Amino acid sequence: MSKDRELRDRAQIVIPGGMYGHQKADWLPPAYPQYFERSEGTRLWDVDGNCYIDYMCGYGINLFGYGERSIDEAARKQAALCDGMTGPAPVIVELAEKLVSMISHADWAMFCKNGTDANSIAMVCARAYANKKKILIATGTYHGSAPWCTPIEEGITPEDRANNVYFEYNNLESLRAAFKQHEGDVAGVFATPFRHEILADQFDATAEYAREARRLCDEHDALLIIDEVRTGFRLARGSSWDAFDVKPDLSSWGKVLANGYPISAVVGSEKARTAASKIFVTGSFWFSAVPMAAALQTLKLIETTDYLEVSLTLGHALRSGIQEQAERYGFDLHQTGPVQMPQILFANDKEMKLGFAWTQAVLRRGVYLHPFHNMFFNAAMTRADIAETLEATEASFKEVLNDPSRLQPFAEKT
Amino acid sequence: MSKDRELRDRAQIVIPGGMYGHQKADWLPPAYPQYFERSEGTRLWDVDGNCYIDYMCGYGINLFGYGERSIDEAARKQAALCDGMTGPAPVIVELAEKLVSMISHADWAMFCKNGTDANSIAMVCARAYANKKKILIATGTYHGSAPWCTPIEEGITPEDRANNVYFEYNNLESLRAAFKQHEGDVAGVFATPFRHEILADQFDATAEYAREARRLCDEHDALLIIDEVRTGFRLARGSSWDAFDVKPDLSSWGKVLANGYPISAVVGSEKARTAASKIFVTGSFWFSAVPMAAALQTLKLIETTDYLEVSLTLGHALRSGIQEQAERYGFDLHQTGPVQMPQILFANDKEMKLGFAWTQAVLRRGVYLHPFHNMFFNAAMTRADIAETLEATEASFKEVLNDPSRLQPFAEKT
Incomplete structure (x- = not known):
């Protein structure tokens, strides 16, 4: 059993519903971890040792990365x-x-x-x-x-x-x-x-x-x-x-x-x-x-510092990179809001089948995107982070395209 | 000008009413400082370097003293x-x-x-x-x-x-x-x-x-x-x-x-x-x-730890010590509530004349009591703290008794 599962089972006993509020992982696709044990700069580590580039910044609480x-x-x-x-x-x-x-x-x-x-x-x-x-x-x-x-x-x-x-x-x-x-x-x-x-x-x-x-x-x-x-x-x-x-x-x-x-x-x-x-x-x-x-x-x-300009530059690089990939693989993607606070949704995806499948695929490749909440850039981000992210998103577009069995509706996750 | 005064003047410009909420010193007698710069164990230091034994524990937020x-x-x-x-x-x-x-x-x-x-x-x-x-x-x-x-x-x-x-x-x-x-x-x-x-x-x-x-x-x-x-x-x-x-x-x-x-x-x-x-x-x-x-x-x-028993023992020592002093100097004092959360009020003191005069006299002797809010003990308190406190309270009873000009009504403080 994963450490995350073990903690979720313990929490089910001592926390109502297992967790509460905006950090409750039940809202997320099943591959998403509930618990994290370390953070540094742009990165988060879950309790099972998986490392992610974190595009949530603790739901927007850090601007300069974790532990500046x-x-x-x-x-x-x-x-x-x-x-x-x-x-x-x-x-x-x-x-x-x-x-x-x-x-x-x-x-x-x-x-x-x-x-x-x-x-x-x-x-x-x-x-x-x-x-x-x-x-x-x-x-x-x-x-x-x-x-x-x-x-x-x-x-x-x-x-x-x-x-x-x-x-x-x-x-x-x-x-x-x-x-x-x-x-x-x-x-x-x-x-x-x-x-x-x-x-x-x-x-x-x-x-x-x-x-x-x-x-x-x-x-x-x-x-x-x-x-x-x-x-x-x-x-x-x-x-x-x-x-x-x-x-x-x-x-x-x-x-x-x-x-x-x-x-x-x-x-x-x-x-x-x-x-x-x-x-x-x-x-x-x-x-x-x-x-x-x-x-x-x-x-x-x-x-x-030039934190804002850095976020804008990298935010644009991520958005245009993902856009180019989506077009290449034939997905109709809505990337909205300021590039440093991006929202990424698939068109005609009311049940979040595409969104959940794609963000889970991205997650397994070490990048934490949110399937339906706006995300956040921080000033610790680098061009290397963006390049790594774009590798993950591209591989995930490919995976979703090639394996439609991964498309599960939103309702089934709970 | 004291550093406290200088900070209060600056705050008057950038904080509504100079301060807000339960930590607004305007509610307190004029001798009470608004700003503190250091805390350790049972002690607080105000921005002008005065040290106090603190019976408020940050309005009850510490149980084991500051910086345990x-x-x-x-x-x-x-x-x-x-x-x-x-x-x-x-x-x-x-x-x-x-x-x-x-x-x-x-x-x-x-x-x-x-x-x-x-x-x-x-x-x-x-x-x-x-x-x-x-x-x-x-x-x-x-x-x-x-x-x-x-x-x-x-x-x-x-x-x-x-x-x-x-x-x-x-x-x-x-x-x-x-x-x-x-x-x-x-x-x-x-x-x-x-x-x-x-x-x-x-x-x-x-x-x-x-x-x-x-x-x-x-x-x-x-x-x-x-x-x-x-x-x-x-x-x-x-x-x-x-x-x-x-x-x-x-x-x-x-x-x-x-x-x-x-x-x-x-x-x-x-x-x-x-x-x-x-x-x-x-x-x-x-x-x-x-x-x-x-x-x-x-x-x-x-x-x-025996934090609770320590607080009870020292709380009783403080309460009985103050009671003995009050009786000796002829003050009718109400000490109420649990000894580790004491409230000390003077009888027939609606305008707080006695309460303000006495607590200010105690404050000048390095002990921070609150004139009308319940106070708090912490486990860092020692018999030496209680002895020092009782010296301050006794001298202050004497001072209030000998100098009635110190008795100013509550309303005049603002």
């Missing part, structure tokens, strides 16, 4: 002094100053642990701003797993979402109608820099949508919130919608902020400061110094 | 292999097995980051259990800072709490009435092992209350949830209500679980397993291995 030395060193230096205490360490002020200097709309920052924390704070802050209730959310966008936003409704009541108003992403009429329907009671609008949902092609926000969201918020004295948890510092060295010249009032950050150390943040404009100072939000570990020191060094690398 | 070596070593060993990845490390299974073995009612465990996460999961799980809505909460108890439970209502809507039903702690009639009023729709009851709220004397749960809560939950097929976030492993080496022979269906743990490393947990009984496996809760850093390795070593120390 200067970030780990900053964390170790801080840990030698202090971490969580009866009050914060000076690094909380330095980190807030740094974010304010890097994010164009930011006049202040607050720190928490998860993306859900940051989005919940932004939501409550928007409601405190002018004492209004309704929060406009694009249908189907993921903003976390708290009762007001978790995508699965078990244990959730209608009251938890009574003040959520849904509109269609990129649809100006739909957004205007939501404002109109709740005239005088719209507290804020959640924006996602681009559309990145599971099991679907990714697509960009339009400039018109971004600008209209800003205009409507101004007209109705509501706050515009950009959820940068997944996109932050992956699209730009600051706010993602600077590209549209649209500044939000609040934005939420997490994932890569400290290259894997646990910290998230809300930043806001002057306009939202009073509201942010009135709400009560806190957590036992929100003031811990080690992740803040790691975040400061991560931000320094973001400012001073 | 074997726990830090376990964390370092894990960090050398991996922390947050694209899937969990085997330590998640080991940790779940360990909690199941130590907590009498636990058949399974799930991990998250903050106490608020754990309580929110328990709440959603209770509602998923039999598809009912109402959660019974004792008025004034703190269960976290999410919209459904945060104690300050800025930015919170009535809908966020539409399914909370409040009853009076330790009051059987009140609890029965809440069940009756919502007959058929009670999903769960939140219990706190004993009553530990700010600005108030602490008091124990009665056995009758604990047993009636259990009986009513059984009668109405609702889940009994014990919030052990603050009390966990401080009252017992397992579930706090084992003392009453009352087993909950769910309990939430955090704070000391990894002696300061960021992790919290929900554990539950067989009865709650299916519900727990159906809900969707997750977080970017919930699967990180380092805090889990630290938790395993913390639990080993909990099982194998």
